[in-house]
Amino acid sequence: MAERSFAREVEDLKLGEGEIFRGEGILAITKALLQSGVSYVGGYQGSPISHLMDVLADAKDVMEDLGVHFETSASEAAAAAMLSASVMYPVRGAVTWKSTAGTNVASDALSNLSSGGVTGGAMII
Numbered sequence: 001m002a003e004r005s006f007a008r009e010v011e012d013l014k015l016g017e018g019e020i021f022r023g024e025g026i027l028a029i030t031k032a033l034l035q036s037g038v039s040y041v042g043g044y045q046g047s048p049i050s051h052l053m054d055v056l057a058d059a060k061d062v063m064e065d066l067g068v069h070f071e072t073s074a075s076e077a078a079a080a081a082m083l084s085a086s087v088m089y090p091v092r093g094a095v096t097w098k099s100t101a102g103t104n105v106a107s108d109a110l111s112n113l114s115s116g117g118v119t120g121g122a123m124i125i
Helices: 009-014 025-035 050-058 060-065 076-082 084-088 099-111
Strands: 040-043 069-072 092-096 121-124
Touching: 009 025, 009 050, 009 060, 025 050, 040 050, 040 076, 050 060, 050 069, 060 069, 076 084, 076 092, 076 099, 084 092, 084 121
Parallel strands: 040 069, 040 092, 092 121
Antiparallel strands: none
């Protein structure tokens, strides 16, 4: 269940070059992700990033129009495993999870992603 709905605000994510974007910081992060050329975004709900997951869920139609896959993960480790797509293929992606505790849960999956010759790009929020 979403903590908050951003259904009205996600329409501003469609603003293009030369148009002024105004919105909460979490909407600006979402817009930056979409403009960076990510192919996928995933994550695990939790503070302090829970609103980011809400925005991404509300913006699913906008993301699909841009060819961006979004899914919520069962855990931080599952979200981190999504990053393997950026290690093995030339795609950009981003994942998000809660703070320090989430990074601890994701650490095993992250340690297996260390690799030379990465062809894509990944961001952890």
